[in-house]
Amino acid sequence: MNDKLELDKRKAFILATVVYEYINTAEPVGSVTLTQKYNLGVSSATIRNEMAELEAGGYLVQPHTSAGRIPSDAGYRTYVDRLMQPESLTKDDSRRIRDEFREASRELGDVIEQTTRLLSGLSGNLAIAIAPSRDSHAFKHVQLIWLSPRTSLIVVVTSGGVAAQSVVEWSTDVAADDLTRLSNALNTRFGGRVMEDVGAPDVDAVCAELHVSAQIRDAVRAAFAASRKAGEPEIAAAGAQNLLDQPEFHDLRKLRAILRIIEEQRTLYDLIADELAADGTGTDPAPHVRIGHELRADELSECSVVTVPYRFGDRGVGMLAILGPRRMPYGRLIALASGTARSLGDHLNDVEIR
Amino acid sequence: MNDKLELDKRKAFILATVVYEYINTAEPVGSVTLTQKYNLGVSSATIRNEMAELEAGGYLVQPHTSAGRIPSDAGYRTYVDRLMQPESLTKDDSRRIRDEFREASRELGDVIEQTTRLLSGLSGNLAIAIAPSRDSHAFKHVQLIWLSPRTSLIVVVTSGGVAAQSVVEWSTDVAADDLTRLSNALNTRFGGRVMEDVGAPDVDAVCAELHVSAQIRDAVRAAFAASRKAGEPEIAAAGAQNLLDQPEFHDLRKLRAILRIIEEQRTLYDLIADELAADGTGTDPAPHVRIGHELRADELSECSVVTVPYRFGDRGVGMLAILGPRRMPYGRLIALASGTARSLGDHLNDVEIR
DNA sequence: GCCTGGCACTCCGGAGACCCGACTGCTAAG
DNA sequence: CTTAGCAGTCGGGTCTCCGGAGTGCCAGGC
Numbered sequence: 001m002n003d004k005l006e007l008d009k010r011k012a013f014i015l016a017t018v019v020y021e022y023i024n025t026a027e028p029v030g031s032v033t034l035t036q037k038y039n040l041g042v043s044s045a046t047i048r049n050e051m052a053e054l055e056a057g058g059y060l061v062q063p064h065t066s067a068g069r070i071p072s073d074a075g076y077r078t079y080v081d082r083l084m085q086p087e088s089l090t091k092d093d094s095r096r097i098r099d100e101f102r103e104a105s106r107e108l109g110d111v112i113e114q115t116t117r118l119l120s121g122l123s124g125n126l127a128i129a130i131a132p133s134r135d136s137h138a139f140k141h142v143q144l145i146w147l148s149p150r151t152s153l154i155v156v157v158t159s160g161g162v163a164a165q166s167v168v169e170w171s172t173d174v175a176a177d178d179l180t181r182l183s184n185a186l187n188t189r190f191g192g193r194v195m196e197d198v199g200a201p202d203v204d205a206v207c208a209e210l211h212v213s214a215q216i217r218d219a220v221r222a223a224f225a226a227s228r229k230a231g232e233p234e235i236a237a238a239g240a241q242n243l244l245d246q247p248e249f250h251d252l253r254k255l256r257a258i259l260r261i262i263e264e265q266r267t268l269y270d271l272i273a274d275e276l277a278a279d280g281t282g283t284d285p286a287p288h289v290r291i292g293h294e295l296r297a298d299e300l301s302e303c304s305v306v307t308v309p310y311r312f313g314d315r316g317v318g319m320l321a322i323l324g325p326r327r328m329p330y331g332r333l334i335a336l337a338s339g340t341a342r343s344l345g346d347h348l349n350d351v352e353i354r
Numbered sequence: 355m356n357d358k359l360e361l362d363k364r365k366a367f368i369l370a371t372v373v374y375e376y377i378n379t380a381e382p383v384g385s386v387t388l389t390q391k392y393n394l395g396v397s398s399a400t401i402r403n404e405m406a407e408l409e410a411g412g413y414l415v416q417p418h419t420s421a422g423r424i425p426s427d428a429g430y431r432t433y434v435d436r437l438m439q440p441e442s443l444t445k446d447d448s449r450r451i452r453d454e455f456r457e458a459s460r461e462l463g464d465v466i467e468q469t470t471r472l473l474s475g476l477s478g479n480l481a482i483a484i485a486p487s488r489d490s491h492a493f494k495h496v497q498l499i500w501l502s503p504r505t506s507l508i509v510v511v512t513s514g515g516v517a518a519q520s521v522v523e524w525s526t527d528v529a530a531d532d533l534t535r536l537s538n539a540l541n542t543r544f545g546g547r548v549m550e551d552v553g554a555p556d557v558d559a560v561c562a563e564l565h566v567s568a569q570i571r572d573a574v575r576a577a578f579a580a581s582r583k584a585g586e587p588e589i590a591a592a593g594a595q596n597l598l599d600q601p602e603f604h605d606l607r608k609l610r611a612i613l614r615i616i617e618e619q620r621t622l623y624d625l626i627a628d629e630l631a632a633d634g635t636g637t638d639p640a641p642h643v644r645i646g647h648e649l650r651a652d653e654l655s656e657c658s659v660v661t662v663p664y665r666f667g668d669r670g671v672g673m674l675a676i677l678g679p680r681r682m683p684y685g686r687l688i689a690l691a692s693g694t695a696r697s698l699g700d701h702l703n704d705v706e707i708r
Numbered sequence: 709g710c711c712t713g714g715c716a717c718t719c720c721g722g723a724g725a726c727c728c729g730a731c732t733g734c735t736a737a738g
Numbered sequence: 739c740t741t742a743g744c745a746g747t748c749g750g751g752t753c754t755c756c757g758g759a760g761t762g763c764c765a766g767g768c
Contacts, residue, residue, distance in 0.1 A: 028759095028760090030759065030760050030761080031760075031761080032759080032760075033759095033760095042711070042712085043711070043712050043713075044712090044760095045711075045712055045713070045714090045762095045763095046710085046711060046712070048760090048761065048762075048763095049710095049711090049762090051761095052761085052762080062760095062761085063720095064718090064719065064720075065717095065718055065719060065760085065761070066717080066718045066719045066720075066759070066760050066761055067719075067720075067759080067760065067761090068759080068760065068761095107580075140501065141499075141501050141507065143499050143507070145495075145497050145499075145509070147494065147495050147511065153495065153497070153509065153511055155499070155507065155509055155519065157501065157507055157521060165509065165519055167511060238617060239617070240594075240613055240617065241610050241613035241614050241617060244606055244609065244610045244613065250606065252598055252604065255598065256595050256598045259594055259595035259598065260595050263592060263593070263594065263595060382730095382731090384730065384731055384732085385731080385732080386730080386731080387730095396740070396741085397740070397741050397742075398741095399733095399740075399741055399742070399743090400739085400740060400741075402731090402732065402733075403733095403739095403740090405732095406732085406733080416731090416732085417749095418747090418748065418749070419731080419732070419746095419747055419748060419749095420730070420731045420732060420746085420747045420748045420749075421730080421731065421732090421748080421749075422730080422731065422732095
């Protein structure tokens with residue numbers, strides 16, 4: 001393999017055309033097809049020579065002798081990075097996106113799910129969304145609310161919104177005043193802190209000062225523990241059945257592997273999360289494409305993923321992704337993902353989200 | 355078809371054996387196989403005659419001439435209702451169920467999901483769970499909490515727990531006293547009501563009495579709307595990839611149809627919800643089996659579903675289900691579903707669930 | 709030196725042809 | 739009522755064959 005192979009204008013055009021044709025037909029493309037469908041001004045023999053060189057350069061591969069060529073990972077990569085012309089949203093698509101978000105839910109989890117359904121429908125592939133993590137949020141407020149002598153409500157609020165709330169039942173009567181005093185003490189003590197810094201010992205200290213019963217102390221502890229756990233990533237996926245249409249997934253073994261990955265949210269999350277980390281603060285919400293082995297997962301060696309981050313106010317950065325066969329219409333999917341991410345961000349930031 | 359065909363002892367045994375054998379092998383079963391593997395005391399010719407009668411009676415069908423027989427819906431039905439011997443949980447299974455719930459989450463949604471993963475793993479089929487609906491819950495408490503001059507927290511509590519909470523931002527300063535007064539007024543007004551009876555007009559009336567700003571009124575309205583919407587059914591499914599192992603789903607068209615149903619939670623819910631309604635208050639948590647066309651969905655004509663209700667304190671009745679090919683090990687799956695439902699119910703009722 | 713027409717070669721995949729095996733239904737006899 | 743035996747049916751696996759698509763290479767032309 002000669003990695004240094006420079007692509008002259010004609011080679012570039014041929015490569016682009018092969019990729020384009022293969023994406024549309026799912027059939028290996030040969031030199032004659034090329035000369036017939038696209039006017040290249042040269043004969044098929046010349047194309048053959050060029051294609052042989054492109055194969056030597058690692059951009060194309062032959063499934064078997066006497067078949068046409070299909071793009072390699074590197075071929076797709078070059079296509080996406082340098083040859084493809086960017087597309088913008090069609091009128092129809094952007095209208096459908098707008099309409100969808102016009103009546104979107106106000107519940108973060110619901111919005112995420114709805115977005116994946118939308119994006120999988122538009123793209124005809126599997127769509128994935130992860131919600132911004134609520135890590136590193138500032139403590140804002142805690143309140144113990146008297147409901148009845150034997151029941152109370154505990155609410156913990158962080159900069160990310162209400163992080164935990166629960167109704168608890170006491171075995172003995174509790175006075176409203178005591179709850180208020182405890183609330184105030186906790187608030188002064190924890191004000192300005194980050195959630196990670198509020199541990200069980202801190203809660204215990206305050207409770208001890210006020211001679212609060214063990215029962216109440218445990219309940220408060222649990223509430224804080226839950227509010228820290230609320231930072232767990234939320235993730236949604238939709239459109240798995242779309243993948244069945246693609247001939248590359250007609251093989252049951254491959255299909256099974258993919259389905260397993262989709263159901264294991266952990267793997268799915270990891271798949272996209274490194275992109276999140278790489279993106280850092282995500283000042284530019286640029287779409288990223290990872291192709292085949294770049295995904296570093298054997299089961300996904302025939303897949304590509306388009307990811308695009310979106311920003312949700314002070315809650316951080318979330319991620320939208322489309323997973324499909326390597327042979328995907330990159331231009332269109334990038335436009336769709338970007339457009340959807342933008343609308344999703346707008347929706348989240350405009351509307352009061354719970 | 356002669357529906358009145360009475361099954362004498364031998365016919366019953368043959369039918370049971372055919373179903374059993376087909377469940378285990380997935381191959382149409384013929385008369386010779388039967389005589390060889392099970393000692394019936396008669397020759398294969400006799401079995402052939404009997405099987406022909408069973409086919410005439412509608413219990414068996416032949417995929418094509420010169421193939422063995424497979425059970426019809428009616429055949430499975432008879433097997434499940436009258437011929438099959440009930441199984442109980444194996445030691446191993448019940449241990450795994452117990453272990454799983456020992457460290458189960460305290461979040462209802464999480465528990466539901468975890469349960470489907472457990473049940474799909476144990477059963478090797480698709481597992482579905484729906485959480486008890488929170489419909490018809492009693493209003494308990496509403497509280498507007500002062501966080502800062504420009505931000506407040508609104509919490510609505512129903513008999514089902516915290517139904518809605520949100521942090522709202524005001525465009526003008528708000529006094530803590532006003533919030534307390536409004537909270538008290540709302541509580542006295544709505545105390546003892548059912549959530550369905552608390553509409554926007556009621557909220558408006560109280561707000562008007564106290565001359566509360568439109569901004570606050572709208573926020574309270576939204577909180578109540580959200581808390582009514584919290585009654586929406588929660589549903590989870592896991593184990594779709596298990597279905598790929600079954601030869602009946604190797605046909606891509608069928609597979610696609612099934613996957614679509616699984617992803618459309620609405621359909622999935624409907625599929626199981628009528629069972630919920632039929633079960634009523636569910637005093638006896640008996641498992642139900644629906645076979646093939648009994649499911650009233652063409653896509654599922656080759657599937658069966660085992661459902662079993664579980665009770666969650668005063669929140670109502672939820673449902674656990676296993677969906678798989680008609681050719682499923684009914685005895686084992688019924689035992690698994692029942693056992694899991696029991697443990698799930700115990701867990702939910704013992705632990706303080708948020 | 710690059711392009712092109714032509715030719716020989718390769719290989720996949722679909723269409724038949726074929727046979728084997730697994731059943732059944734039926735009949736006649738015990 | 740049961741049984742052995744037999745003829746008939748049908749699906750599915752295997753084998754062969756052939757056409758089509760495509761390649762690589764070579765020799766000649768611009």
